[in-house]
Amino acid sequence: MPGLSQGTKLDIVAIRLKQARLAAGLSQRELGIMAGLDPSGASTRMNQYERGKHVPNVAMLAQIGRVLSKPVAYFYTMDDRLAEFLAEYEKLPKSKKDKILEIIR
Amino acid sequence: MPGLSQGTKLDIVAIRLKQARLAAGLSQRELGIMAGLDPSGASTRMNQYERGKHVPNVAMLAQIGRVLSKPVAYFYTMDDRLAEFLAEYEKLPKSKKDKILEIIR
């Protein structure tokens, strides 16, 4: 039985989805509905995404990300610290963004 | 007729693919083959990805990213400066990574 702890490259989206949803304190169905899915199929689809059975497309991930305040790239990031960085980046004041971008030069 | 300059949320993958491929000086076919595609269909598929006709799955993007030295998240990032940051992040020494992560606290 494959657990979530490993995080192979292929199901990183499923892992991040679960992490972010639980952190927001929402059910699979609730999140799906808030992301614009029809209530009749929201539970099933979100569950399929979270279990790695199916992969949401970019538009769907963008809607989910809007609800959870995460950029789409967050769901594709393997490194935990980098993922957290992406989730926080947009909220930073311009001065801090500039400071960060200076470091990579 | 939507051009590449705008960058709508839906074809961001196509835009980043083209940018990264041109920067690497590869043809669509060359990149596809280097990413493990069968030479007979490499040109068509890479062209479809780059034109936004179809979207590559995560495994495909990971292979392309390996060739172009970009993380998968790079191809999903709208903000140009943030995309560039992601492309450079992995190459940074640990000291600089820590410095960046300090700023967001």
Place this chain on the structure above:
DNA sequence: TGACTAAGGTCTACTTAGTAG
């Protein structure tokens, strides 16, 4: 060469109906 396209078969996401805790 390199970029690009239409069409059809193949594959996968999505919908429906339903189970179990």
Place this chain on the structure above:
DNA sequence: CTACTAAGTAGACCTTAGTCA
């Protein structure tokens, strides 16, 4: 309620066969 699943339909991708500069 919540999480989860099987099965079939609908829709997306992938392959083939080409065009054009």
